[in-house]
Amino acid sequence: MKHYSAFAVAREALRYHTGWERAWRSPEPKKRYDVIIVGAGGHGLATAYYLGKNYGIQNVAIIEKGWLGGGNTGRNTTIIRSNYLQDPSAALYEKARGLYEDLSQELNYNIMFSPRGVMMLAQTQHEIRGYQRTAHANALQGVKTEWIEPERVKELVPIINIDGPRYPVLGALWQERGGTARHDAVAWGYARACSAMGMDIIQKCEVTGVRSENGRVVGVDTTKGAIDCEKLGIVVAGHSGQLAEMAGFRLPLESVALQALVSEPIKPCMDVVVMANTVHGYMSQSDKGEMVIGGGTDGFNNFTQRGSFHHIEETVRALVETFPMISRLKMLRQWGGIVDMTGDRSPILSTTPLGNCFINCGWGTGGFKAIPGSGWGMAQLMATGHSPLTEAFTMDRFKEGRFIDESVAAGVAH
Amino acid sequence: MLTLKCPFTGAMLDETELHCGGEAHRKRFGPGSSDEDFETYMFVRENRKGVHFELWLHAYGIGKWFIAARDTETLEVYGTYPAQTTEPPQDIKDAITAKRPGWSWREFE
Numbered sequence: 223m224k225h226y227s228a229f230a231v232a233r234e235a236l237r238y239h240t241g242w243e244r245a246w247r248s249p250e251p252k253k254r255y256d257v258i259i260v261g262a263g264g265h266g267l268a269t270a271y272y273l274g275k276n277y278g279i280q281n282v283a284i285i286e287k288g289w290l291g292g293g294n295t296g297r298n299t300t301i302i303r304s305n306y307l308q309d310p311s312a313a314l315y316e317k318a319r320g321l322y323e324d325l326s327q328e329l330n331y332n333i334m335f336s337p338r339g340v341m342m343l344a345q346t347q348h349e350i351r352g353y354q355r356t357a358h359a360n361a362l363q364g365v366k367t368e369w370i371e372p373e374r375v376k377e378l379v380p381i382i383n384i385d386g387p388r389y390p391v392l393g394a395l396w397q398e399r400g401g402t403a404r405h406d407a408v409a410w411g412y413a414r415a416c417s418a419m420g421m422d423i424i425q426k427c428e429v430t431g432v433r434s435e436n437g438r439v440v441g442v443d444t445t446k447g448a449i450d451c452e453k454l455g456i457v458v459a460g461h462s463g464q465l466a467e468m469a470g471f472r473l474p475l476e477s478v479a480l481q482a483l484v485s486e487p488i489k490p491c492m493d494v495v496v497m498a499n500t501v502h503g504y505m506s507q508s509d510k511g512e513m514v515i516g517g518g519t520d521g522f523n524n525f526t527q528r529g530s531f532h533h534i535e536e537t538v539r540a541l542v543e544t545f546p547m548i549s550r551l552k553m554l555r556q557w558g559g560i561v562d563m564t565g566d567r568s569p570i571l572s573t574t575p576l577g578n579c580f581i582n583c584g585w586g587t588g589g590f591k592a593i594p595g596s597g598w599g600m601a602q603l604m605a606t607g608h609s610p611l612t613e614a615f616t617m618d619r620f621k622e623g624r625f626i627d628e629s630v631a632a633g634v635a636h
Numbered sequence: 637m638l639t640l641k642c643p644f645t646g647a648m649l650d651e652t653e654l655h656c657g658g659e660a661h662r663k664r665f666g667p668g669s670s671d672e673d674f675e676t677y678m679f680v681r682e683n684r685k686g687v688h689f690e691l692w693l694h695a696y697g698i699g700k701w702f703i704a705a706r707d708t709e710t711l712e713v714y715g716t717y718p719a720q721t722t723e724p725p726q727d728i729k730d731a732i733t734a735k736r737p738g739w740s741w742r743e744f745e
Contacts (some may be wrong), residue, residue: 463683474679477708478660519657522638525685525708532652565679604695621675 223418226330245410246290246417251424254450255283257604258442259457260465262286262430264295265406265582265589266326266457267412267423268597269604274419276598277605281450282421284413285444287428287461291409294459297559298528298590299482299516301495301506303340303400305367307356307413310614311568312363317611318595322403325594331411333403335508336373336425338494339380340400341370343544345389345500353395367397381491381547388543389501402495402506408593432469439469453466454579460525460560462583471575473583474620478518480587483538483556485548492545501540505548515541519561519587523590529558552587561586565620567629571600571612581603581617642694643702643716649694657691658706659745661702661722686699687739691719705732 224230224243257273260268268467273279286292295531302322304315322335324602344350360367372384375394384391413423424446431443432454441450456465460477487510497504502518517537534556542549546616564570564584569592571582582600585592599611614626639653647658659681665666666714667675682732688708693701703721705714705728715728723744739745 461685462682464685472680473683474675474681476681476683477685521651522690522706523659523683523688523708524711526711528711530651532637620679621671 223414229309235543246423247415248425249422250498251283251285251422251427251444251446251449254441255402255422256451256453257279257453258449258451259280259284259455260294260442261456261458262290262410262413263293263457263584264291264412264426264593265459265600267291267407267409267416267601268593269455269457269582270421270597271412271419272597272601273338273605274416274600276613278312280419280421282416283449284421284423285427285429285442285449286423286425288290289425290413290423291406293303293562294559294589295409295593297482298405298556298580299504299506299514300590301340301400301403301497301504302403302591303397303495305340305342305356305360305395305397305400305424306587306628307359308568308628309363310626311628313359314367314595314599314611314615315592316363316365316595317598318592319399321578321594321598322507323399325408325411325452329415330412331414333411333504334449335401335403336509339378340377340397340497342392342395343375343496343498343500344395345391345393345498347383347392349500351394353393353525356395365397365426366399370394370396373420378494379492381497381545382496383544383546386543389498391544395522400495402508405590408587408590412570412597429465429468432465432579434470434576434579439579450580451535453604454599456579457582458599459583459585459589461560462562462581466574466581469574469576473570473581474565475584476523477525477560477562478523479527479529479558480516480518480561481534481558482514482516483534483553484508484515485513485551485553488513488551491547496544498525498540498544501544503537503540503544505541507546513551513552519563525560527558527560536563561589563587566625566627568626569596569615570617571596571603571609571615572617574604574606574617638711639711640692640704640713641716643718644700646719647697649697652722653694653696655693655695657693657701660689660691660719661744663742682741686740687736687741688725689715691714691740707735
């Protein structure tokens with residue numbers, strides 16, 4: 223792998239950019255790997271990366287039905303934050319946020335991490351109490367967040383309307399080191415680093431079956447033939463249920479569509495991420511100047527990556543009231559992704575009833591922010607059988623009633 | 637946008653008039669049941685890519701619950717029927733079989 227640097231750009235400029243090599247190889251699958259990861263999205267690639275980097279397991283294949291980073295990794299609104307209420311969540315998301323800080327240097331790939339600050343507006347008395355509680359919880363967890371008053375909100379976001387008629391802004395939960403990153407680059411950076419370690423990223427290869435012997439996984443059937451493995455990691459988000467069925471177990475998940483949209487690019491007007499959970503919308507401005515907008519999930523099970531128009535209308539209506547100046551913005555694109563929701567709105571990182579088969583799913587509407595931490599914990603779980611980061615997120619927590627209840631803490635989108 | 641036919645009045649209902657109540661035909665388990673049964677009732681979902689049955693409430697209308705047989709991969713609606721039943725009517729089963737031969741759902745097919 224050739225190192226990317228300012229010098230490399232200058233060198234290639236002098237020879238008409240003929241020396242760039244492909245960022246990752248696209249090999250045919252081998253007969254056998256130590257570890258197979260199904261799903262080459264952010265979480266799958268990060269898992270593979272930390273397996274190689276932290277545990278020296280480099281005979282790894284990452285199998286992807288579509289193309290690398292083409293699922294929710296390439297469809298989210300790129301928000302990174304770790305201001306969660308529950309201790310296990312805060313630990314996992316803060317680990318991820320911390321890793322994002324110098325991920326560009328580590329991967330030698332510019333993921334454009336921009337810690338511009340994330341603000342979650344409180345627009346009801348209930349939310350004030352909720353976010354003040356979260357701010358106190360974060361202080362105990364070592365996550366730096368603070369409660370700020372409406373005047374400070376207006377100072378940080380001049381375009382906001384803090385005394386709207388229906389939902390005035392009463393304050394906000396502010397995380398200064400939250401922000402955004404380039405979502406595709408996160409997948410590409412991990413893919414390049416995995417490929418450099420000798421791992422095989424096999425795209426356009428669908429897993430059609432999971433083979434097991436004596437209650438342990440021995441390999442997978444794919445559209446490119448059978449591949450043996452010692453350990454299997456299933457990291458496929460919306461399609462986790464299908465893979466779990468192949469592996470012979472069921473999951474407490476439902477797959478629904480989540481939509482997002484971007485406006486035409488405009489001049490810089492908002493340099494923080496603003497989330498308004500009561501009115502159900504969140505917005506940030508991309509480096510290109512587009513306003514990136516997201517809202518809540520659609521209300522019914524759906525695998526089509528298309529959503530209902532009225533959900534967009536609700537989101538935009540809420541944001542227009544909060545940011546009156548965007549009322550005449552034209553929207554350029556709208557898209558949907560399939561998110562896998564658990565009963566307590568927290569992910570599952572777990573061993574499974576099938577031996578040596580592990581699953582990482584249930585990230586729901588907020589998986590992007592967790593990619594490095596999720597990969598770190600999942601790699602530790604797969605390599606050693608135990609990870610302090612993931613131990614609370616097992617799939618049997620539903621049977622045991624040990625919920626990590628972020629749906630109560632967050633209300634909605636997180 | 638999803639449009640469902642009300643099985644009681646025959647009116648075509650827009651999604652904005654309705655409230656989705658989640659997966660239908662679940663078997664209820666309460667106090668005294670095993671952990672597995674209670675977990676299945678409370679949390680485990682079929683979540684099929686394909687045939688799906690779910691509860692809908694005509695929230696801004698007659699206020700009655702009904703069940704929609706839908707396809708989560710094509711968004712096709714196979715039919716709707718009142719919620720006071722443990723299995724879909726035969727004509728809806730036939731409509732599903734025509735499109736998805738060999739489908740099954742928990743205790744019936």
